Amino acid sequence: MLSGEFSYDEFAPVYEKYTGMIGRIAEADETAAFLERFCGGRSALELGIGNGRVAVPLSERGVKVEGIDNSDNMLKLLAKRSDLIKAWKGNIAAFSSEQHYHLLYCVYNTFMVLATREEQIACLRSAAEALDAEGIVVIEVRVPDFDGFVRGQRTTTVFVDHENTFLNAEIHEPLNQNLLQTFLWFSGTSVRRIPERLRYVYHQELDTMAECVGLELVERWEDWKRGAFTNESKRHISVYRRTRL
Ligand SMILES: C[S@@+](CC[C@H](N)C(=O)[O-])C[C@H]1O[C@@H](n2cnc3c(N)ncnc32)[C@H](O)[C@@H]1O
Structure with a gap:
């Protein structure tokens, strides 16, 4: 089963309301503040940019943000919100960029929409290739949780x-x-x-996949306030850079 079978086109009309209800809009500024720290005045590329929930506040902080998304309707929502952000239709499992970015980021479990291991590795490989020499990749995914499952x-x-x-x-x-x-x-x-x-990944599998494409872990946090990642953490924010030999 490949990604792309399910599109966010149907989700787009309710996306803002939904993310507002579950507190994701409220934390977008905090997310932008976290990401800005890695930009150093240079450019950023968001994988699965959606309606710009994070990209818009990040660009308002002076970062030149670009983005990729495969949903026309999500891209239309973004275009309505901002004309500062260049975004194009594409698949984050297989993209290439002539430009190099200082920050590539993929937040809010978007990495999990890549439903196979191969697609997840391909995404990380494309991200690594699009980084400038000192560039950083930031990925936010939830910790797999199977509480409450009965017979699958x-x-x-x-x-x-x-x-x-x-x-x-x-x-x-x-x-x-x-x-x-x-x-x-x-x-x-x-x-x-x-x-x-969705395909879930544990943090250590993510590190292994990142290592396969020449990235190494620099930091890992449990939230955008940089709380410690522990056994109780529900998600992680993992920061990678090119492997230093
Ligand atoms: C959970 S939403 C996150 C949107 C935005 N990053 C945010 O934080 O609010 C996932 C986004 O990824 C996009 N997406 C899903 N699969 C994709 C793919 N294979 N390639 C590009 N974009 C994809 C969806 O259209 C949607 O906008």
């Missing part, structure tokens, strides 16, 4: 308020480390169904 299935209540109920139904395929998830959004009399296939 789990349904989680993501969010409820007076108007919205957001559920996530997941099926685990251990063989390929895939989660086939379907978001179900009930609002008024409508139900939206948004399927997605």
Whole structure:
């Protein structure tokens, strides 16, 4: 199963509302502040830029941000928000860039949308090749969590308020480390169904894949405030640079 079978085109109309409800918009400035530290006045490329949730505040800090996304509708949302950011349609599993960037970043579990190991390695390889000599790659992914799975299935209540109920139904395929998830959004009399296939990775597997393409770990944190990564951490933010021999 390749990535690209599921598109964010259907998610785009509700993306801003959803990310607002789960607190992702509230943390976008903190994310931008974290990333700005690595830019040193130079340029950045976001993999899976979406509607610019992070790219817009980062560009407002004076960073020249560019981005890649494979959803026309997400790219349209970005274009409506900012004309400072150059973004193009492409697949983050296989991209090439003539330009070299000081920072490449892939946040909010976007790396997991690459549903095979080969695609994840190809993405890291493309990222490494697009870096300038001192460049940095930042990846944010959640720590795999299987609490509540029964016979390979789990349904989680993501969010409820007076108007919205957001559920996530997941099926685990251990063989390929895939989660086939379907978001179900009930609002008024409508139900939206948004399927997605994800491949989870543990942090040590991510390090190994990064090493395969000539990157080495520099820092790892549990959040954008640079909290320590521990056994209890729910996600990690991993920072890589070119391997120094
Ligand atoms: C979880 S959203 C994150 C968007 C944005 N980075 C943010 O933090 O809000 C994942 C984004 O990756 C894009 N995407 C998914 N698969 C992709 C692929 N193979 N190549 C390029 N973009 C992809 C989606 O269209 C979507 O905009």
